Amino acid sequence: MNLDPNYIANYANTFITKIIDYSPQVLSAIIILFVGLYAIRIINRVIRRIMVKRDLDPTLTKFLADILLWVLRVLLFVTFIDKLGIGTSSFVAILGAMGLAVGLSLQGSLSNFAGGMLIILFKPFKVGDTIEAQGILATVQEIQIFVTKLITSNNQTIFVPNGALSNGTIINYSMQGSRRADLTFSISYGTDLKKAKEIITTVLANNPKVLTSPAAEVSVKNLTDNAIQLAVRPWAKNEDFGTVVSDTLENCKLAFDAEKITFQPYITEFSKDNKQ
Structure with a gap:
């Protein structure tokens, strides 16, 4: 097959002309891309510093900064391809369809995201x-x-999905700064009730980790068939709570032993039908 030299020359001239005409558009798009990436980096740093200065939660600061970073990147990419002369309407439609498909397939993850x-x-x-x-x-x-x-407390790491966590009941033991222990002591009916209460009150007063305000409470909780139940309710700081509970149990037991007072053992009541 013979090629016409004039045809090749015309094609080459047309190609070179198109490149020359299109090169400013490509050059400006590349400049916009690099300048935009640099500007996004600067904006992200400034936003992070502002949020840190306003004492926002570190997790919230990182999350908002990352969201802003990706939003700006997407906008920059759309601007870049638009500057190249590529239609953005079909591209945006494709992105929307992809987002819908991803959203439907990741419903559980989106629930955890919303919970977070x-x-x-x-x-x-x-x-x-x-x-x-x-x-x-x-x-x-x-x-x-x-x-x-x-x-x-035994150093196990647990990851709880935020969706379930945000929709369930949460007990925060640290929010108020202090915490009350609810202990129950059972003593026999033959025990001097006032003396037992005085012993417990003295034990609590001698413990420096028991808070004086709110004051600890020692009162009769219940009268069962077998024992008098005393409610012992000392207050402690969150970091001292476990120590106060164990110290109260141990020191009350030792003080009762010294005064010849015994705890009433727990007795299970069986009905006649359960007796062998």
């Missing part, structure tokens, strides 16, 4: 708080977007 947003915004707990939720008693180590990382 609720936790970050309304702050039912923060990092370092001791909480009880989903049948778990542990300390919050990290609040992530999809899960919350908890550390139990």
Whole structure:
């Protein structure tokens, strides 16, 4: 096949002309891309500093900064392809369809994402708080977007989905700063009730970790068929709660032993039908 030299020359001239005509558009698009990436980096740093200065939650600060970063990047990419002369309407439609498909396939993850947003915004707990939720008693180590990382007292790491966490009941033991122990002592009817209460009151008063305000309470809780039940309710700081509970139990037992007072053992009542 013979090629016409004039045809090749015309084609080459047309190609070069198109490149020359299109090169300013490509050059400006590339400049916009690099300048935009640099500007986004600067904006992101400024926004982070502003949020840090306003003492926003670190988790919220990181999350908002990351969202802003990706939104600006998407806008920059759309501007870049528009500057190249590529139609953006079909591209936006494709992005919308992809977003819908991804959203339908990740409903559980989106629920956890929404739960994370609720936790970050309304702050039912923060990092370092001791909480009880989903049948778990542990300390919050990290609040992530999809899960919350908890550390139990025996050093186990538990990840709880934020969706379930935000929709369930949360008991925050750290929010108020102090906590009351609810203990029950059972003594026999032959025990001097006033003396027993005085012994417990003295034990609590001698413990420096028991708070004086609110005052500890020692009162009769119940009268059963076998024993008098005393409610012992000392208050303690959150960090001293476990120590106060164990010290109260131990020191009351030792003080009762010294006064020849015994705890009434727990007796299970059986009906006649259960007797062998």
